[in-house]
Amino acid sequence: MQINAEKTKLMTNSTNGFSTDIRVNGEKLDCVNRFKYLGAIIADEGSKPEILARIAQATAALAKLKTIWNDRNIALS
Template sequence: MGAIIADEGSKPEILASVAQATAALAKLKTIWNDRNIALSSKIRLMRSLVMSLFLYACEYWTLTADTDRRIQTMEIRCLRKLLSITYRDHISNEEVRNITRQAIGPQEDLFTTVKRCKLKWYRHITRSTGLAKTILQGTVQGGRRRGRQKKRWEDIPEWTGMTLGAAMRKVERREEWEELVAR
């Protein structure tokens, strides 16, 4: 699937996705500058054309505080480009989000979308039987590296507010899990 495997986790893959999405955003410059197209239509186009390209295979990313920041930066950069707002205009990121919220209503941010995709994939793998489930639930022998540890699949309950066992049981009940992911 074109995944980049590196020692530093998913950072190179996320950077490659950012580069692809930025290139797609630049190619659509004539649409963003067109004053005859409504802002709501531009935002929907950006979410369907640019963000979908960015989110390809996001289920496999290892999320850290740095990658979280990069994902949020990508989203704000796209919105600023779409709204023709530069950083020299001294408009805060929250104000940019408010402008888009007024244009199309409340939308989940990009990092929340990544987490939702990861939770759906987690349910899919946990319900299956095979190598992916074994790898997902397995442990590796040896010591840990220094510094803050990367997020693991055992950290999924942190997003859901449940213990690992409760999350594993809830995965078996599809409707309840999808309701949890929607929240």
């Protein structure tokens, strides 16, 4: 198996910081605070960014439907 250091990121859940460099093939891995995995936001601050992103997606979807709900030419039946 080959690991591509350019595509690989590092995230820790340590509260006091992480100061050790991890290297792959001599290249230092980038340390990130959040990333997207299978469409979900994984963040070191918990689930708040994921919840806010889902609320924004729902709000956008409802805004697109508002014109249909307000259309008087569509019969309820």
